[in-house]
Structure formats: structure tokens, C-alpha cells
Amino acid sequence: MSTDEAGHGGTTPGGPGNSAGIHGAGRYLIQLVTPAGERISHPEFDPWVQDITDERLCSLYEDMAVVRRIDVEATALQRQGELALWPPLLGQEASQVGAGRALRDDDFVFSSYRENGVAYCRGVDLTDIIRVWRGNASAGWDPYTINMATPQIIIGAQTLHATGYAMGIQNDGADSVAVTFFGDGATSEGDLNEAMVFAASFQAPVVFFCQNNHWAISEPVRLQSHIQLADRATGFGIPSLRVDGNDVLAVMAATRVALDRARNGGGPTFIEAVTYRMGPHTTADDPTRYRDANELEDWAAKDPIDRVRSLLDRKGLLTEELQQHVKDRADAVAREMRNGCTSMPDPEPLDIFKHVYSSPNSWLDRQQDHYSRYLASFGDPAGATTQEGAR
Amino acid sequence: MTQMTFARAINAGLRKSLENDPKVILMGEDIGTLGGVFRVTDGLQKDFGKHRVVDTPLAESGIMGTAVGLAYRGYRPVVEIQFDGFIYPAFDQIVSQVAKLHYRTQGAVKMPITVRVPFGGGIGSPEHHSESPEAYFTHTSGLRVVTVSNPQDAYTVIQQAISSDDPVLYFEPKRRYHDKGEVDESVDLATALPMDRARVLAEGTDVTLVAYGPLVKTARDAATAASDEGISIEVIDLRSLAPVDYATVEASVRKTGRLVITHEAGQSGGLGAEVAASITERCFYHLEAAPVRVTGFDIPYPYSKLEMHHLPGLDRILDGVDRALGRPNSLSGLEG
Numbered sequence: 238m239s240t241d242e243a244g245h246g247g248t249t250p251g252g253p254g255n256s257a258g259i260h261g262a263g264r265y266l267i268q269l270v271t272p273a274g275e276r277i278s279h280p281e282f283d284p285w286v287q288d289i290t291d292e293r294l295c296s297l298y299e300d301m302a303v304v305r306r307i308d309v310e311a312t313a314l315q316r317q318g319e320l321a322l323w324p325p326l327l328g329q330e331a332s333q334v335g336a337g338r339a340l341r342d343d344d345f346v347f348s349s350y351r352e353n354g355v356a357y358c359r360g361v362d363l364t365d366i367i368r369v370w371r372g373n374a375s376a377g378w379d380p381y382t383i384n385m386a387t388p389q390i391i392i393g394a395q396t397l398h399a400t401g402y403a404m405g406i407q408n409d410g411a412d413s414v415a416v417t418f419f420g421d422g423a424t425s426e427g428d429l430n431e432a433m434v435f436a437a438s439f440q441a442p443v444v445f446f447c448q449n450n451h452w453a454i455s456e457p458v459r460l461q462s463h464i465q466l467a468d469r470a471t472g473f474g475i476p477s478l479r480v481d482g483n484d485v486l487a488v489m490a491a492t493r494v495a496l497d498r499a500r501n502g503g504g505p506t507f508i509e510a511v512t513y514r515m516g517p518h519t520t521a522d523d524p525t526r527y528r529d530a531n532e533l534e535d536w537a538a539k540d541p542i543d544r545v546r547s548l549l550d551r552k553g554l555l556t557e558e559l560q561q562h563v564k565d566r567a568d569a570v571a572r573e574m575r576n577g578c579t580s581m582p583d584p585e586p587l588d589i590f591k592h593v594y595s596s597p598n599s600w601l602d603r604q605q606d607h608y609s610r611y612l613a614s615f616g617d618p619a620g621a622t623t624q625e626g627a628r
Numbered sequence: 629m630t631q632m633t634f635a636r637a638i639n640a641g642l643r644k645s646l647e648n649d650p651k652v653i654l655m656g657e658d659i660g661t662l663g664g665v666f667r668v669t670d671g672l673q674k675d676f677g678k679h680r681v682v683d684t685p686l687a688e689s690g691i692m693g694t695a696v697g698l699a700y701r702g703y704r705p706v707v708e709i710q711f712d713g714f715i716y717p718a719f720d721q722i723v724s725q726v727a728k729l730h731y732r733t734q735g736a737v738k739m740p741i742t743v744r745v746p747f748g749g750g751i752g753s754p755e756h757h758s759e760s761p762e763a764y765f766t767h768t769s770g771l772r773v774v775t776v777s778n779p780q781d782a783y784t785v786i787q788q789a790i791s792s793d794d795p796v797l798y799f800e801p802k803r804r805y806h807d808k809g810e811v812d813e814s815v816d817l818a819t820a821l822p823m824d825r826a827r828v829l830a831e832g833t834d835v836t837l838v839a840y841g842p843l844v845k846t847a848r849d850a851a852t853a854a855s856d857e858g859i860s861i862e863v864i865d866l867r868s869l870a871p872v873d874y875a876t877v878e879a880s881v882r883k884t885g886r887l888v889i890t891h892e893a894g895q896s897g898g899l900g901a902e903v904a905a906s907i908t909e910r911c912f913y914h915l916e917a918a919p920v921r922v923t924g925f926d927i928p929y930p931y932s933k934l935e936m937h938h939l940p941g942l943d944r945i946l947d948g949v950d951r952a953l954g955r956p957n958s959l960s961g962l963e964g
Contacts, residue, residue, distance in 0.1 A: 345700075345701075347697075374734065375728075375731065375732040375733075375734075376732045376733045376734070379733065379734075379736040380700070380733060380736060380737055381736065381737075386700065386737075387732065387733060391720065391724050391725070394693060394720065394721065394724065394725055396693075397689065397690060397692075397693025397694055397696065397697065397721065398693060398694075398696045398697040398700060398725070399697060400690075400693070400694050400697060401693060401694030401695060401696055401697020401698045401699075401700070401701070401705075402697035402698070402700050402701045403697070404694060404697065404698060405697065405698045405700075405701030405702070405703055406701065408653075408679050408703075409701070415697070427689060427717075428689055428690075428693055428720075428721075431685075431687040431689055431690030431693070432690065432693065432694075434685050434687060434690060435684070435685060435687070435690050435694050438685055591731075591734070591735075592730055592731050592733075592734050592735040593730070593731050593769055593770055594730070594770065594772070594794050595730060595735065595738060595793040595794050596792070596793065596794065598772075598824075598871050599824065599871045599873070599874070599875070600870070600871035600872070601769075601871075
């Protein structure tokens with residue numbers, strides 16, 4: 238699989254085998270905006286973004302710029318020792334904002350750890366995004382407050398959770414959708430493959446949103462799959478779409494197609510958003526050890542934010558005022574996140590025992606009791622007590 | 629009181645849970661139309677429908693992972709793993725997700741999942757059908773692990789497990805499925821013995837014999853046989869393997885001064901080691917002899933013609949009792 242597909246070749250709609258962009262091998266990428274920012278018409282997918290007015294386009298631009306600012310700020314916080322680790326999403330803003338903004342509030346997201354842009358679209362508290370990475374918690378937020386599960390670290394495990402949740406939606410007779418985000422590496426995991434079996438067998442209202450960012454830490458996507466990732470879904474009887482993941486309008490259109498199918502009893506859809514991880518896997522990674530600098534340069538030319546800026550410019554919308562507004566908003570968000578990070582209170586030692594179980598547990602209660610006595614022994618020179626529980 | 633088999637008692641408990649809570653949903657391979665390979669779920673799909681008693685694809689991680697998603701959605705999934713040895717493909721979802729989501733989300737997400745696992749040997753099956761994998765799960769924080777030894781407990785504890793907001797591994801001693809016993813179906817779950825408590829089945833003064841699951845019956849038989857020789861054995865059915873009800877075991881050992889624990893699972897790193905260590909810590913000065921373990925060996929489950937050598941039987945348990953009592957035994961003359 239070449240890495241320059243998202244920019245070149247095979248993107249003209251209406252060509253042979255392009256019907257619906259669904260089914261069939263070696264399919265073209267759904268694209269509505271070229272890397273140069275030219276809006277191209279696509280009779281099938283245009284209707285799905287018809288409601289994206291100039292104003293909403295500006296808003297999508299703002300989202301992407303803010304998400305990038307969050308990412309850059311968090312990376313800086315890590316470099317300054319305020320965060321232990323951060324998994325950047327640099328380059329994937331269009332995929333995450335395009336999909337995130339296509340969702341309804343009552344849809345439920347099950348993501349990996351890189352979907353901070355999706356979390357932003359779901360309305361996450363900015364401090365909550367970094368709670369895990371500062372080492373203050375194992376999860377940043379209550380999933381039910383924004384209908385998004387907290388980041389999953391086991392690769393692909395969340396795809397099954399989404400499928401089960403979708404089975405529950407189905408049982409409840411609701412028309413919401415479970416949407417799961419994962420990367421190209423996850424497509425090799427058994428859990429995703431089992432999730433697709435279950436989703437297809439039960440025709441569950443779930444969307445499998447794969448961000449093919451071309452790298453699973455150091456492993457290129459060609460090591461995960463001999464065919465295009467979108468084509469794998471076909472074998473499960475799941476319709477799939479292959480979309481330019483750096484084109485926010487195309488991603489939104491594709492996601493809406495999939496959501497609409499799920500809401501109307503049409504079952505699951507697999508979306509491969511072809512994008513690129515422009516940064517390292519995490520701040521602990523060094524991509525220069527495995528990645529050609531030219532490849533990064535090629536993808537920089539297809540930057541998703543530059544693309545939407547060019548589109549706005551062509552439409553005469555990229556005013557000084559808009560740019561200043563977006564910059565102010567991004568700065569404010571970054572400031573809020575930084576303040577939230579540095580003023581986050583440290584957890585208490587005995588917090589480690591909380592919430593292991595939802596009701597008392599004799600093993601754990603004893604260990605907590607003993608450890609609290611141990612801790613107290615430093616503050617009490619008289620030494621440990623000899624009460625019953627200390628035995 | 630109704631007399632019923634062990635398997636029928638679980639079936640009745642599942643039925644009651646399905647009736648009482650519309651969020652209870654059963655999932656597993658062959659549990660619907662067939663009623664389970666051991667018929668434990670017989671008739672339930674017919675009465676509650678395919679959406680509440682779900683025949684799933686043959687993918688254990690898939691079953692467990694979708695159960696997690698259903699729990700997220702507010703359901704109480706009851707998952708059947710067809711045989712003990714088939715649970716390993718689901719291990720990651722159990723250990724990394726089911727067990728930890730409540731902790732991870734600081735209590736926001738509950739995982740009221742019950743995992744039913746027929747376990748143990750003695751039925752003449754090939755490998756993967758007779759294992760005792762309980763220690764993998766007792767070592768995993770966030771899980772509750774229980775097993776039952778009689779139809780009444782089977783009926784009561786399955787309902788307690790399902791109504792628990794914590795995930796519960798419910799191990800069913802498959803070689804006892806056809807044993808019959810009296811079951812009081814009107815039992816009040818709130819006043820019944822909580823599922824994390826052990827039960828003293830027979831009082832005794834000379835030795836405390838701790839067993840669980842399939843070996844409880846063997847242990848009781850051993851106690852009866854020993855009484856013919858004038859040895860008084862106190863038999864404890866552990867019931868809960870995580871957490872173990874040490875208060876009950878400790879009270880017994882403080883009285884008898886001697887402890888024998890038996891299980892089918894291999895010895896090293898098993899429940900017996902944990903019980904022996906904990907009781908030794910708690911009441912070392914009340915022990916008259918070192919705790920004795922009578923267990924399966926550290927071998928893969930053997931071919932069925934030799935399984936009786938692996939499984940602790942009445943005579944091996946009594947040999948262990950003799951060791952605890954310092955009476956002549958198979959290891960007499962050896963150190964320790």
C-alpha cells in the first residue's frame with residue numbers, strides 16, 4: 238500500500254467501479270476537498286454535508302485548530318515534566334473532528350487512547366483529558382457524562398465493547414449508535430475480528446471507524462494487512478467505506494452514511510479513514526528510527542488543517558477576524574488545560590484501594606487497614622498498634 | 629422444598645433472575661436452542677426469547693467483550709463458558725476489562741457480569757474439559773470468585789452472583805451436575821448466607837478440612853469414614869474463593885489446631901497455598917502441625933484413564949488428615 242493515496246490518483250468520482258464507494262477491492266478514496274483546498278463535487282456524498290454552511294465550515298476549522306493546539310500544548314506539558322506521557326494525534330484532526338461532529342449526543346463512543354480530538358467534540362473537560370497522562374487517575378472522566386468510554390489501552394478491546402453496547406441499543410429499541418475508534422494496528426487483533434463477526438451476525442448498530450495512520454508504533458500498515466483495510470470488512474459481510482481521512486468534509490459525510498445505516502436497522506459499517514500520524518506514537522517514541530523523512534514531508538503537504546484553510550481562503554472566508562478568533566480560542570483552551578494540569582491536586586495514598594469493588598471485600602479491607610497503620614506509623618513514633626486488625 | 633439436580637437448581641436460579649430483572653441477559657455457545665451442552669439453560673430461550681438467552685458465535689473473547697458493552701449499557705450479562713479449558717481466549721477481556729473497569733472509572737462504570745464456568749474433572753473427558761483454573765482468577769483483583777457444592781447453594785448463589793454489582797466468576801462442579809438435593813425456592817437472598825462466606829458443614833474437633841466445589845462431597849465422605857476410626861473432622865465448604873472467608877476458617881483452626889485443604893487444581897500457587905499461608909499468619913500459635921495440602925499435581929490435566937490418580941479422592945484426603953494428625957501415613961519417615 239503506497240502512502241500517498243490520500244493525495245493522488247484514483248480520487249475522481251464517477252469512474253469505473255466507483256458506485257457508492259462501497260464494496261469491491263482497490264477502491265478509490267472518497268474525497269470532497271483536494272489537498273489544495275478545492276471543493277470537488279461528489280453526487281453520492283455531497284448530500285450528506287449539504288447542511289455544512291460557511292459558518293459551520295468555519296466552526297469545523299476552529300475545532301481542528303483547537304484540537305491541534307490541545308495536542309501541541311499537551312506535548313509541551315510532557316516535555317516540561319508535567320505529564321508522564323502523551324499520545325499525539327498530530328495530522329489526524331480531520332478524521333477525529335469530521336467523525337466526532339457527525340455524532341449525536343446519545344451515540345456512544347468507544348475509543349483508543351489517541352482520540353482526544355473526538356473527546357473534545359464530545360465536550361470533555363480539558364483537565365480530564367490529561368488526568369491519566371499526569372498519573373493522577375486511570376481514567377479521566379465518567380463515561381456517562383459525555384457518552385464516551387475512557388481511553389482503551391489494550392489494542393482493539395474496545396471494539397467488542399462497542400458491539401455489545403450496540404446489541405444493548407438494539408434490545409432497547411433505541412436508534413442511537415455505538416461508534417468505535419481504533420487504528421490500523423488493531424485490525425490484526427482478534428478482538429476486532431470477533432467484534433465484526435458479532436456485529437454482522439446480530440446486525441448491531443455499530444460503526445467501526447479505523448484511522449489508518451499508517452503506523453502502529455514502528456510497524457507499517459503493510460505488516461498488518463496484505464489488502465486495503467476497508468476490504469477486510471467485506472469478508473465479514475460488513476459494508477465499508479474508504480475515505481480521505483485528511484478531508485474533514487469527506488470524513489463527516491462517510492460517518493453520517495454509516496450512522497444513518499445503523500440508525501435505520503442496516504447494521505454495522507466499517508470506515509477506513511486514510512490519514513497519517515505525523516508525530517511519534519507517544520512522547521516516548523522516536524520515529525526517526527523507523528520512518529523516512531520524505532514520507533513525513535509528503536504527508537505534510539496534505540495537512541488536514543491547511544486543506545480546510547485553503548478551502549476557506551478560496552471561498553473568501555479566511556478573514557483576519559476568523560483567524561484571530563480561532564487563535565484566541567485555541568490559546569484560551571490551551572491555557573485552561575495547562576492551568577487544570579498544574580493545579581490538579583495529588584491523589585491520596587489510600588485512594589489506591591478505592592473502587593476495586595463496589596461493596597466491601599474482606600481481603601482488601603484488611604490490606605488497606607494494615608497499610609494505613611503502616612503509613613500512620615511514620616507519624617506516630619509510638620509505633621504500630623497491636624489491635625486485632627494488625628495481626 | 630423441591631428435590632432437584634444440581635444442574636436443574638442452577639437452571640431454576642437463572643430463571644428466577646430472568647424473571648426478576650429485565651436487564652438480566654444470558655449469553656453463550658449452545659445455550660439457547662440446545663439448552664447448553666449440560667442442559668443447564670434448558671428451556672430458558674423458549675420462555676424468555678432469543679434476545680435474553682442469546683446463542684453467540686464461537687468466540688469467547690467476543691462473548692466476554694460484548695458482555696462488557698452490554699454492562700456499559702446497563703445490562704446484567706450472565707455469560708456461559710462452555711468448559712473450563714475454553715475460558716482462556718476470554719482471559720484478556722476478563723482480566724483487563726471486566727475486573728478493572730470499575731476501578732479504572734472510579735466507580736462510574738459497573739460490571740455486574742456473572743461468568744458461569746463448569747469446572748473440574750472426573751467425567752472421563754479429554755483435556756480442556758476437566759480443568760480447575762480458579763487460581764488465575766482469584767489472583768485477579770476486581771473479581772469475586774465463588775463455587776458451590778450442593779443444589780441449594782447452586783440455586784441461591786447464582787442469584788446472589790447475578791445481583792452483585794461486582795463481576796463474579798461462578799464455578800460449577802460439573803461432575804456433580806446430576807447429584808440431587810432439596811432446594812427451597814422461596815429462599816430470601818437478603819437473609820441467606822452471603823456468597824462471600826464459607827460454611828461449616830460438619831463440626832469436628834481434631835482437624836479442619838477445607839474443600840470447595842466438587843471435593844466437598846468427597847471431604848464429607850472422608851469425615852464420615854474418619855469418624856469410624858474415632859477422628860473428628862470439621863468440614864468447611866469454602867464457597868467463596870476470592871475473597872476467602874478466613875474468619876470462619878481461622879475460628880475452626882483455633883479450635884482444632886490442624887488444617888488440611890484439598891482441591892483438584894495443581895498445588896503450586898493454588899488456593900491451598902493461599903489458605904495455608906494466611907491461616908499460618910493469622911493463628912500460627914494455635915497450629916499443632918504444619919498445614920497439609922491434598923491437591924491435583926502440577927501437570928496438564930491427564931488423559932481420563934489416569935485422572936483418578938490426579939484427583940484427590942477419599943483415601944488421599946484421609947492420608948493428608950493422618951499427616952496433619954501425626955499418624956502413620958504415606959510420607960511417614962520423610963522430613964516435613
